[in-house]
Amino acid sequence: MFLKSIQIFGFKSFADRSVIEFRDGISALLGPNGCGKSNVVDSIKWVLGEQSTKTLRAEKMEDVIFNGTENRKALNVAEVTLTLSNDDGVLPIEIPEIEVKRRLHRSGESEYFINSAPVKLREVRELFFDTGIGKSSYSIMEQGKIDQILSNKPEERRYIFEEAAGITKYKLKGAEAERKLQRTEENMRQVEGILREVKRSYDTLKVQSEKTFSYRDLKERIFDLELDIQLLKLKGILDDQHQKEEKLKEKSQKRDELRSAIDTINNLLEENLDQVNSMESSLIEAQKKLYGIDIEKSNRESRRQILTERSSELEQQAKTAVERQSSIREKIASTGEGISAREASLAEFDKRIGEIEEHIASFTRNIESANGRIGENEKHIAQNEKTVLSLERQREDLQVKLREITDDIVTQLDSKLKETGYSRQERADMEEEILNTIESLSIQLKGKQSLVEDALKLDESEKQKTLSLVRDAFEATGLATKKLSELFTRYRSAVPSFIDEFLAPEGIITIKREIDRNIEEAGTEMTRRREEIAALREENKNLSSKIEEYRRTLEELRISRAQMDTQKEAMKESLAGLKRELNDLEKQLAAAEAEAQRCKLNIEENSAKIKALDRERVELDQQEAKLKKELTNLEAGINDRNKELLKKEDNLKQQMDQLGKIQSQVEQLQVNLAGLNAEVRNIYDNFRDRHSRDLNEYDSRMFEIREDAKDLRDKLSKAKEELKALGQVNLMAPEEFSEVKERYDFLNGQLDDLYKAREDLTRITKQIRVESTELFLDTYEKIKKNFHSMFRRLFGGGRGELQLTEPNEVLTSGIEIYAQPPGKKLENISLLSGGERSLTAVGLLFATYMVKPSPFCILDEIDAALDESNVGRFVNVLMEFGNKSQFIVITHNKKTVAGAKTLLGVTMEESGVSKIIAVRLADDGNVVEEEVDEPDGVPTE
Ligand SMILES: Nc1ncnc2c1ncn2[C@@H]1O[C@H](COP(=O)(O)OP(=O)(O)OP(=O)(O)O)[C@@H](O)[C@H]1O
Numbered sequence: 001m002f003l004k005s006i007q008i009f010g011f012k013s014f015a016d017r018s019v020i021e022f023r024d025g026i027s028a029l030l031g032p033n034g035c036g037k038s039n040v041v042d043s044i045k046w047v048l049g050e051q052s053t054k055t056l057r058a059e060k061m062e063d064v065i066f067n068g069t070e071n072r073k074a075l076n077v078a079e080v081t082l083t084l085s086n087d088d089g090v091l092p093i094e095i096p097e098i099e100v101k102r103r104l105h106r107s108g109e110s111e112y113f114i115n116s117a118p119v120k121l122r123e124v125r126e127l128f129f130d131t132g133i134g135k136s137s138y139s140i141m142e143q144g145k146i147d148q149i150l151s152n153k154p155e156e157r158r159y160i161f162e163e164a165a166g167i168t169k170y171k172l173k174g175a176e177a178e179r180k181l182q183r184t185e186e187n188m189r190q191v192e193g194i195l196r197e198v199k200r201s202y203d204t205l206k207v208q209s210e211k212t213f214s215y216r217d218l219k220e221r222i223f224d225l226e227l228d229i230q231l232l233k234l235k236g237i238l239d240d241q242h243q244k245e246e247k248l249k250e251k252s253q254k255r256d257e258l259r260s261a262i263d264t265i266n267n268l269l270e271e272n273l274d275q276v277n278s279m280e281s282s283l284i285e286a287q288k289k290l291y292g293i294d295i296e297k298s299n300r301e302s303r304r305q306i307l308t309e310r311s312s313e314l315e316q317q318a319k320t321a322v323e324r325q326s327s328i329r330e331k332i333a334s335t336g337e338g339i340s341a342r343e344a345s346l347a348e349f350d351k352r353i354g355e356i357e358e359h360i361a362s363f364t365r366n367i368e369s370a371n372g373r374i375g376e377n378e379k380h381i382a383q384n385e386k387t388v389l390s391l392e393r394q395r396e397d398l399q400v401k402l403r404e405i406t407d408d409i410v411t412q413l414d415s416k417l418k419e420t421g422y423s424r425q426e427r428a429d430m431e432e433e434i435l436n437t438i439e440s441l442s443i444q445l446k447g448k449q450s451l452v453e454d455a456l457k458l459d460e461s462e463k464q465k466t467l468s469l470v471r472d473a474f475e476a477t478g479l480a481t482k483k484l485s486e487l488f489t490r491y492r493s494a495v496p497s498f499i500d501e502f503l504a505p506e507g508i509i510t511i512k513r514e515i516d517r518n519i520e521e522a523g524t525e526m527t528r529r530r531e532e533i534a535a536l537r538e539e540n541k542n543l544s545s546k547i548e549e550y551r552r553t554l555e556e557l558r559i560s561r562a563q564m565d566t567q568k569e570a571m572k573e574s575l576a577g578l579k580r581e582l583n584d585l586e587k588q589l590a591a592a593e594a595e596a597q598r599c600k601l602n603i604e605e606n607s608a609k610i611k612a613l614d615r616e617r618v619e620l621d622q623q624e625a626k627l628k629k630e631l632t633n634l635e636a637g638i639n640d641r642n643k644e645l646l647k648k649e650d651n652l653k654q655q656m657d658q659l660g661k662i663q664s665q666v667e668q669l670q671v672n673l674a675g676l677n678a679e680v681r682n683i684y685d686n687f688r689d690r691h692s693r694d695l696n697e698y699d700s701r702m703f704e705i706r707e708d709a710k711d712l713r714d715k716l717s718k719a720k721e722e723l724k725a726l727g728q729v730n731l732m733a734p735e736e737f738s739e740v741k742e743r744y745d746f747l748n749g750q751l752d753d754l755y756k757a758r759e760d761l762t763r764i765t766k767q768i769r770v771e772s773t774e775l776f777l778d779t780y781e782k783i784k785k786n787f788h789s790m791f792r793r794l795f796g797g798g799r800g801e802l803q804l805t806e807p808n809e810v811l812t813s814g815i816e817i818y819a820q821p822p823g824k825k826l827e828n829i830s831l832l833s834g835g836e837r838s839l840t841a842v843g844l845l846f847a848t849y850m851v852k853p854s855p856f857c858i859l860d861e862i863d864a865a866l867d868e869s870n871v872g873r874f875v876n877v878l879m880e881f882g883n884k885s886q887f888i889v890i891t892h893n894k895k896t897v898a899g900a901k902t903l904l905g906v907t908m909e910e911s912g913v914s915k916i917i918a919v920r921l922a923d924d925g926n927v928v929e930e931e932v933d934e935p936d937g938v939p940t941e
Pocket residue numbers: 011012013014031032033034035036037038039040063064065066067068912
C-alpha cells in the first residue's frame with residue numbers, strides 16, 4: 001500500500017475536516033452525482049502541486065476554497081494532507097512515511113510542507129519525478145484525460161512513455177543543460193563582442209601609453225635642466241648679495257659717525273638761535289604794538305569818515321520819508337473811495353440774489369405741487385385700472401353665466417315644449433282662425449251698425465223688420481263671439497304656460513335679462529373708468545411737461561444765482577484787497593513818520609561819536625613815538641648775534657654735504673640689495689608656479705652643478721624640441737591602459753572558462769540524450785508489446801499498434817496509436833467509438849503499468865462509456881492489477897464496484913457539504929466493517 005490517507009479541510013465541498021483512509025487493492029469511491037467524488041481526485045492533484053486552474057475545474061485558484069452554502073459561511077483556507085507509505089523506497093527520501101501538505105489562504109498566500117517542514121513547490125515536484133505520480137503522470141486518469149491521450153497530437157502523448165521510462169528527470173536535466181549551453185554560448189558571444197571592443201582600446205592605449213612614458217622622461221629631463229639653470233642663476237645672485245651687504249655695513253658705520261658730529265654743531269646753533277629768537281620776539285612784539293596803534297588810528301579815522309557820511313545819508317533819508325508821507329496820504333484817500341463803491345455793489349448783489357432765491361423757492365413749490373398732483377392722478381389711474389380689471393373679470397364671469405343660462409333656457413324650453421306638446425303650426429293655425437273670426441265679427445258688426453243706421457232712417461214697420469233682422473244678426477254675432485271665446489280658450493291652452501314661469505320675477509328669462517343688464521352696466525362703467533384714466537393720463541402728461549419747463553427755468557435761475565455768487569465773491573475779494581491795501585498804506589505812513597524821527601536821532605548820536613574819536617587820536621600819537629625808539633635798539637642787538645650764527649652754519653653745511661653723499665651710497669646699496677632679494681623671490685616664485693614645487697628642496701644641488709649655464713640652456717632647448725616632436729599626448733594613457741589591460745586579461749580568462757563550460761555542457765547533453773534515448777526505446781518497445789496483448793484482452797481480439805512518427809528522432813518523435821477492434825479494419829483512433837476509445841486508452845494505461853506500475857492509480861469514471869461485456873473484461877484486468885498495485889476507482893458501474901475490496905462513500909447529508917463513509921468488504925463480498933451508514937447511490941448487486 002502506498003497511498004495511506006488523505007485529510008481534506010476546506011477544499012471545495014469538504015467544509016469539515018475529513019479523512020479518507022486508503023487500503024490495498026481496489027477501493028471504489030461511490031456516491032450520487034455532485035456529492036464531491038471528483039473533488040477528492042482534485043484534492044490529490046492539488047496537493048501534488050497542480051497549478052492549472054482549468055485542470056482543477058476552477059476559474060481562479062481561490063475557487064478551490066470552500067465557498068459556503070445556504071447554511072454555512074465560506075472558509076478562508078483550504079488544506080489537504082496526503083500521507084504516503086515509503087516502505088519500498090519509491091520516493092527519494094529515506095523515511096518510511098511521508099506527509100505532503102498544501103495550504104492556500106483566500107488572500108492568495110500558498111504553502112507547501114513535506115513532513116511538516118515548509119518547502120517549495122519545486123521540491124514537491126522533484127519528490128515524485130519518474131514515479132508515475134505527479135502533475136503530468138498517468139497515476140490519475142479521468143474520463144477527460146483519456147480522451148486527451150487519444151485525441152492529442154502524437155508528440156503530446158510522449159509524457160506517459162517518458163514517465164514510464166523514468167527519463168523525466170533526464171529530460172529536465174537535459175533541458176537544463178541545453179538552457180545552460182545556450183546561456184553559455186550567449187555569454188560567450190557577449191564576452192567575445194566585449195573583448196573585441198576592449199582589444200581596440202587595448203591596442204590604442206598601449207601605443208599611447210608608450211608615448212606618454214617618453215613624454216614623462218623628457219619632461220623630467222627638462223625639469224632637471226630648468227632646475228639647474230635656475231639654481232646657477234640663484235647662486236650668482238646670492239654671491240652678489242653677500243658682497244653688497246658687507247659694503248653696506250661699512251658705509252652705515254661712517255654715516256652714523258658724521259650724524260653725531262652734526263648733532264653737536266646743531267645743539268650750539270640751537271642755543272644761539274634761541275637768544276636771537278627771544279630778541280626777535282621782543283622786536284616782533286614792539287612791531288605788533290606799533291602796527292596795532294597804526295590800525296587803531298586808521299580804524300578811528302575810517303569810523304569818523306563813516307559817521308560823517310552816515311549823517312549826510314540820514315539827512316537825505318529823512319527828507320525822502322517826509323516826501324513819501326504825503327504820497328501815501330493821497331493813496332489812502334483814493335483807496336477809501338474804492339472801498340465805498342465796492343460796498344455799495346455788494347449790497348446790490350445781495351438784493352438781486354435774494355430775488356433769485358425767491359423765484360427758485362416758488363418754482364420748486366410748483367414742481368412739488370405738480371408732482372403731488374401727478375402722484376394723486378397715478379393713484380386714481382391705478383384704482384381705476386384695478387376697478388376696470390375687476391369689472392372685466394365680473395363681465396367675463398357674467399358672460400360665462402349668460403352662456404350657461406342661455407344653454408339652460410334652450411334646454412328647458414326644449415323639454416317644456418316637448419312636455420306640453422306645443423306645436424308651432426297648431427298655434428299659427430289657431431291664431432289665423434281667431435283673427436279670421438274677429439274679422440268676420442267686425443264685418444258683421446259693421447253690417448249691423450249700417451243696418452241700425454239705415455233702420456233709423458226707415459219708417460216704423462220697416463224699422464221693426466230691419467231691427468228683427470238686426471236682432472237675428474246679433475244672435476249670429478253671439479254665436480261668432482262664443483266661437484271666438486272657445487277659440488281663445490283653445491288658443492290659451494295651446495300657448496304654453498311655462499313662458500309665464502320663465503318671465504316671472506324669479507324666472508330664468510328674468511335672470512338672463514338681469515345678467516344682460518349687469519353685463520351692459522359693467523361695460524358702461526368700464527368705458528367710463530377708461531375715459532377717466534385717459535383724462536388723468538393726459539393731465540399727468542401736461543403736468544410733466546410743465547415740470548420739465550419749471551426745471552429748466554429753475555436750472556437757469558440756479559446758474560444765474562451761481563454767477564451772481566461768483567461775482568459777489570469776486571467783489572468781496574476785491575473789497576478785502578482794498579482794505580488790506582489801506583491797512584498797508586496806513587502802516588507805510590506810520591513807518592515813514594518813524595523813519596524821519598529815527599534819522600533825526602541818529603544824526604545827533606553821530607556828531608557825539610565824532611567828537612570822542614578826535615580825543616582818542618591824540619593819545620595814540622603819543623604811544624607810537626615811544627615804541628619806535630624801542631625798536632631801533634633791538635634791531636642792532638639781533639644783527640650782532642646773526643653774524644656769529646652764520647659762521648657756525650658754514651661748518652655744519654660742510655658736514656651735511658659729506659653725510660648726504662654717504663647716505664646716498666647706503667641707499668643705493670639698499671636698493672641694490674632689495675632688487676637682488678626680489679630677484680631671488682622671483683626665481684623661487686616662478687619655479688613654484690612652473691613646477692608646483694619649492695626650489696628650497698634643491699638648495700644643496702646648487703653646489704653640485706658642474707656645467708656652465710650655456711651648456712645647460714643648449715641641452716634644454718634640444719630636450720624641448722624633442723618634446724614638441726612627440727605632439728599630442730594622452731597623459732592618462734598608462735593608467736587607462738593598465739585598467740583596460742586588467743579588463744582584457746579578465747575577459748580572456750572568462751572566455752577560456754566559457755569555452756571549457758561549453759565543452760562540458762555539450763558532453764553532458766550528449767550523454768543525457770544517449771541515455772534517455774536508450775531508456776525511452778527500451779520502455780517504448782516493452783509498452784508497445786504489452787499494448788498489443790492488452791488490446792486483444794480488453795477487446796477480446798483485434799489488434800493494437802504503437803508506432804513512432806519519427807523513428808530517427810526518438811527523443812522528440814510522436815507516438816501514433818492504431819487500433820483494430822475485432823472484425824474491423826486497422827484504423828486510426830480518431831475513427832473509434834467512445835467505448836472503443838476508452839478501452840484503447842485503458843489498454844495503453846495497463847500496458848504502461850506492466851512496465852512501470854505507478855505506486856497508486858486513481859481512475860475517475862473511465863468505465864462510463866463501456867458496455868457490459870467490455871466492463872467485465874476491464875474489471876478482470878483491473879482486479880489482476882489490483883493484486884499488485886493500489887487502485888482508487890470512481891465509478892457508477894455495479895460490476896466495477898463489485899471488483900472493489902473497499903467501498904468509500906461520499907455523501908452530502910448536509911446540502912453542499914461532502915462527507916466520507918467507509919465500508920470494508922470481506923473476500924466473499926460481505927460487509928465486515930461499516931464506519932457509517934451506507935451512503936446513497938452505492939450500487940448493490
Ligand atoms: N469551492 C467550493 N466550495 C463548495 N462547494 C464546491 C466548491 N467547488 C465545487 N463545489 C461543489 O462540488 C460539487 C461537485 O463535486 P464533484 O464534481 O466532485 O461531484 P461528483 O461526485 O464527482 O459528481 P459526478 O458523479 O456527477 O461526477 C458541486 O456541487 C459543487 O457545487
